[in-house]
Amino acid sequence: MTHYSIKDLQNFTGIKAHTIRMWEKRYNIVEPKRTNTNIRYYDDDDLKKLINISILNRNGYKISAIVSLSDSAISEEILSLAHTLNDFESQIEGLVVSMIDFDENMFEKIFNTAVIKMGFEDAVINILYPFFEKIGVLWQIGTITTSHNYFISNLVRQKIIVAIDGLVTSFTNKTKTYLLFLPEGEHHELGLLFYQYILKKNNYTIIYLGANVPDECLIELTKSEKINGLMTSVKAPLKQDEFVEYIKDLSKKFNSKPIYVSGFGINSLGDMLPENISFFKNPREFKNKLNV
Secondary structure, eight states: OOOBOHHHHHHHHOOOHHHHHHHHHHHOOOOOEEOTTOOEEBOHHHHHHHHHHHHHHHTTOOHHHHTTSOHHHHHHHHHHHTTTOOSHHHHHHHHHHHHHTTOHHHHHHHHHHHHHHHOHHHHIIIIIHHHHHHHHHHHHTTOSOHHHHHHHHHHHHHHHHHHHHTOOOOOOTTOOEEEEEEETTOOOOHHHHHHHHHHHHTTOEEEEEEEEEOHHHHHHHHHHSOOOEEEEEEOSOOOHHHHHHHHHHHHHHTTTSOEEEEETTTTSSGGGOOTTEEEOSSHHHHHHHHTO
16 A cells, blocks of 8 residues: 555645645544554545546535445446546546556546547547646555556557558658667657557558667668658656767768657757757657657
């Protein structure tokens, strides 16, 4: 069990700390525990319950009605809402609960509903990207385990691959070809997969090499194939000088081709950006750079 402070609960649920304290006293919604040194803390069950209450409250349920429900009844209400959740925050919070509980069914209901309402691309940008940002915070304070990370990453990976396979493209002799890869030591592939989806959706040809690709492989391929541009993402926490050196080296090796880079350290170079390197922070910036 992870220990949370009341400030942690406020950050993850959006419920103000003073409101949580008031609900504790008035409704006994959660009951803080105490460490051996008498410091108050909350656990996973408290976090999940408050996230669920936050979702219900945001969707019109009065707190007086919520507190009369059992934990199982609250969960059932959340699942019934999964098909109708409209605000992004409620959907993101629902996905957090599905991850903590390893609940694939709940994940499917929430994400599939978002795809039906707004389309796959917007569902990923508006729901999954903020969701993974929240996961990053949970990871930093030790809330989620490696198992949680593998569980949710595998579900998202499946969704993106199915979406890529379902695209119908129209290639011509003027179609540009992009080489997508992650550098050696980099294994966070979900973002790269989604950029593959964006490129294919806009009728680009993609050569997808995946994770942990050595430079020798890239050099060999660009010599034998017509490549119009390269795209990569760096998530591993490199030191700033290491990142700058890597980008400059990449620019020299492929100086005749545009290279699109996202991820960690994208602001490290400042005004020293090589001419053929183009940084972007998110899918919308990437699409703007490609004019799609």
